[in-house]
Amino acid sequence: MARMAPETHDEILVAAARRFAATGYRGTSLQDIAREVGCSKAAVLYHFANKEAILTELMAPAIGVLQALDERIRAHRGTAAQRVAAEGFVDLAVRFRREIALLRGEFPELLQQPAFAHIQRISERLVDALAGHPARPSARITALVLLAGISETCGEFPDVADEELRAALLALARRALEPVD
């Protein structure tokens, strides 16, 4: 062990991130990634069990933070939960906007893969918290529009500073969300 420079693993990750961001997960083939790295497709599959393993490793940090946010939300109720959810999700979206952009609208399909099954439940709780527990239909609609809109667009502003984007999104969320009673 402890060989010199088998950094191919990481090169594959950054190449995959670029391709996924450009053409989506489904729209990127292992051949595309291999071409970008400059190795064979078989080499990619030597470092990763399969295509999905590349995505899960890319998304792991963001998913970890999402799970932590979920636990923090579940420790609160009502208005407090709503505030924690809004601030936490905006922060997550800004910090991981590159990773989120990789999924480019493939959320629905990707979430149905078993590896991401628990993400589905977490995002449902996020919507509940944002909408507030009484959950009038209009509140649920607002929460879902906000969540989907931020997820879909946060990657479209690569040249806006983190702090500016966070401020804009948070202000939008506060304006949009109806207070829980």
Add this chain to the structure above:
Amino acid sequence: MARMAPETHDEILVAAARRFAATGYRGTSLQDIAREVGCSKAAVLYHFANKEAILTELMAPAIGVLQALDERIRAHRGTAAQRVAAEGFVDLAVRFRREIALLRGEFPELLQQPAFAHIQRISERLVDALAGHPARPSARITALVLLAGISETCGEFPDVADEELRAALLALARRALEPVD
């Protein structure tokens, strides 16, 4: 001509709509559509030149209304344009939520196909109008989040009445959008 019942064409359309809504455009094969209709894949391609032709025919009514909205927006300026854009887009999203849901996050790729090239420009003008012409970054961000959020989610409430959904979305838009000056 004037034969009895060549309604296969329409059956293909409704079957395709169901499959696209369930698994997306890319995620639906011609074989899937044929299976749902109960005919051969070749029969599907007898009625439609290719897969894309099915999608364009499904989207034609919504695209027509979108173009009409675009012209109405371009006839106004500033606050008036913003109001026309918000009300017009919400109305369009509610009326055609089934059709919009078909695209399920495949907007970016599909819009790049030549058949939909002009839609790209129309949606850019929509964002401009919603953001207001001064176009501070935060206003653009708000407009984009709103547009993407409504597009992505309007199909998720098939059992909410048109009027209720329209009211909720319009109220959200009014709260979220920053007034032009």
Add this chain to the structure above:
DNA sequence: CCCCGATCTGACCGATCGGTCAGGGCCTGA
């Protein structure tokens, strides 16, 4: 020196994709 394990390659696999094609029923108008 030689062997071993980590790394990587090219050839190959079965499945599926969108799309083509020749032909076969079957209805209709002449």
Add this chain to the structure above:
DNA sequence: TCAGGCCCTGACCGATCGGTCAGATCGGGG
């Protein structure tokens, strides 16, 4: 009755997909 056109089928095409496999290369430790 029969020619012709509409509707449709099954077989087939080349391309591409994710993934497998036997073996080549090569550096380091016994």
